[in-house]
Amino acid sequence: MKIDFIHQPGNTAARVVLATGETLTAEGGAMIAMSGHLHVETTTHKKSSGGFIKAVKRMFAGESLFLNHFTAGNESGELWLGSSLAGDMMRYELDGENLIVQAGSFVACEHSVNMDMGWQGFKNLISGESMFWLRMSGRGQLILNSFGAIYPVEVDGEYIVDTGHIVAFNETLDFTLTKAGKSWLSSMLGGEGLVCKFKGRGTVWCQSHNPKSFGSSLTSGLKPRRA
Amino acid sequence: MKTAIKGSDAFAYVEVELAPGEKVIAEADAMSSMAADLDLQAKFNGGFFVALMRKFLVGETIFVNHFSNNTQGERRLTLVQPTPGAVRCLELNNETFYLQPGAFLACTGEVKLGVKFAGFISWVAREGLFRIVVSGTGKVWYGAYGALLEREIDGEYIVDTSHLVGYTPGIGLKLQLAGGIFSSMFGGEGLVTRVVGKGRIVIQTRSLSGLASWINPKLP
Numbered sequence: 001m002k003i004d005f006i007h008q009p010g011n012t013a014a015r016v017v018l019a020t021g022e023t024l025t026a027e028g029g030a031m032i033a034m035s036g037h038l039h040v041e042t043t044t045h046k047k048s049s050g051g052f053i054k055a056v057k058r059m060f061a062g063e064s065l066f067l068n069h070f071t072a073g074n075e076s077g078e079l080w081l082g083s084s085l086a087g088d089m090m091r092y093e094l095d096g097e098n099l100i101v102q103a104g105s106f107v108a109c110e111h112s113v114n115m116d117m118g119w120q121g122f123k124n125l126i127s128g129e130s131m132f133w134l135r136m137s138g139r140g141q142l143i144l145n146s147f148g149a150i151y152p153v154e155v156d157g158e159y160i161v162d163t164g165h166i167v168a169f170n171e172t173l174d175f176t177l178t179k180a181g182k183s184w185l186s187s188m189l190g191g192e193g194l195v196c197k198f199k200g201r202g203t204v205w206c207q208s209h210n211p212k213s214f215g216s217s218l219t220s221g222l223k224p225r226r227a
Numbered sequence: 228m229k230t231a232i233k234g235s236d237a238f239a240y241v242e243v244e245l246a247p248g249e250k251v252i253a254e255a256d257a258m259s260s261m262a263a264d265l266d267l268q269a270k271f272n273g274g275f276f277v278a279l280m281r282k283f284l285v286g287e288t289i290f291v292n293h294f295s296n297n298t299q300g301e302r303r304l305t306l307v308q309p310t311p312g313a314v315r316c317l318e319l320n321n322e323t324f325y326l327q328p329g330a331f332l333a334c335t336g337e338v339k340l341g342v343k344f345a346g347f348i349s350w351v352a353r354e355g356l357f358r359i360v361v362s363g364t365g366k367v368w369y370g371a372y373g374a375l376l377e378r379e380i381d382g383e384y385i386v387d388t389s390h391l392v393g394y395t396p397g398i399g400l401k402l403q404l405a406g407g408i409f410s411s412m413f414g415g416e417g418l419v420t421r422v423v424g425k426g427r428i429v430i431q432t433r434s435l436s437g438l439a440s441w442i443n444p445k446l447p
Binding site for chain 1: 233234235237238239240256258259260261262263264265266267268269290292305307309310311329435436438439440442443446
């Protein structure tokens with residue numbers, strides 16, 4: 001499977017070339033265009049893993065309830081993927097390790113990659129950021145997207161990332177939801193609220209912009225919904 | 228202090244490398260990531276009264292964040308505005324500059340932040356009743372929705388409402404119809420801002436209220 005990107009970082013689209021027999025699993029709604037002979041199957045879960053409960057969990061995670069599986073039969077084919085928010089995309093190749101992906105950043109993965117909803121329990125409930133995570137494992141490539149540009153931060157020790165800016169991170173990192181700086185008061189008053197403090201060694205991929213901040217600056221100009 | 232604007236004009240963000248003892252002041256919620264041992268302090272933006280004015284009149288947040296490095300080594304911090312768009316760095320050398328509400332992103336510790344009445348014309352032109360004043364010596368980062376255009380003005384210039392980002396003190400604002408009554412009403416330009424004087428203005432190529440008014444009729 002060959003993946004490349006065009007029109008980065010503003011209007012990124014991913015072009016995926018599927019060889020015969022290969023399958024790509026993509027988030028519902030991500031496909032822009034594709035070869036006519038690709039076989040599409042829509043399920044509520046990753047094929048041959050989990051079931052409806054997993055799908056419902058994913059829906060709560062802000063992802064589409066459905067996943068589409070694109071398979072090239074006897075002929076190879078190509079497929080274009082896009083995302084709803086303007087921004088960049090990245091490719092990541094898993095080689096047995098685990099990658100934790102912020103649910104909204106997931107676009108697609110190879111069939112050989114396993115996807116699991118990571119339930120971070122109480123941590124999520126208090127954050128108010130609807131932070132849900134997908135634990136990606138196995139071997140193969142995945143495609144992630146972001147709102148804005150993506151920059152990696154190599155963590156060795158401790159590093160803070162605002163909750164709305166996380167795309168993905170290595171599972172070798174541990175994180176806690178905490179305050180920015182030393183004082184809770186400053187963190188709350190200063191509008192930073194809760195942030196993620198990463199500990200250990202690994203990489204966090206951050207998105208330059210926060211969808212929620214953009215949303216709230218836009219919605220102040222929108223008319224209320226007619227009842 | 229080493230700083231760099233990255234992410235191209237489409238998604239500009241500011242990377243700041245603070246040396247020991249250095250400080251940077253940023254708009255609330257501007258921090259996207261930072262070294263865990265940087266100190267953060269939320270402070271009233273320019274005193275209690277000015278901060279209140281900023282909150283209720285300019286629509287900006289009441290607090291700004293002071294990030295300081297009290298460690299022994301260099302520490303990194305990333306700052307960003309809520310909208311995708313360009314960010315510029317302005318070097319003030321005992322000068323004053325006016326910024327529109329929402330345009331301010333960050334500044335170095337020595338720069339003075341204030342709020343000033345911009346006049347009812349500015350308000351009618353959807354440019355806000357008040358404006359942000361940055362003065363003194365140091366660096367100021369400001370941004371916009373879309374790209375930024377700069378124009379040297381000597382005389383008059385016309386800017387569509389809600390596209391003005393900042394201007395030098397020698398400039399005044401006036402409101403007028405874009406053309407005749409007919410072209411103003413039907414040409415989609417409506418009211419425009421006439422900037423008068425000698426100095427520099429900065430314009431954003433897009434406007435958030437423009438996007439909102441495009442979405443509004445499509446809402447269910």
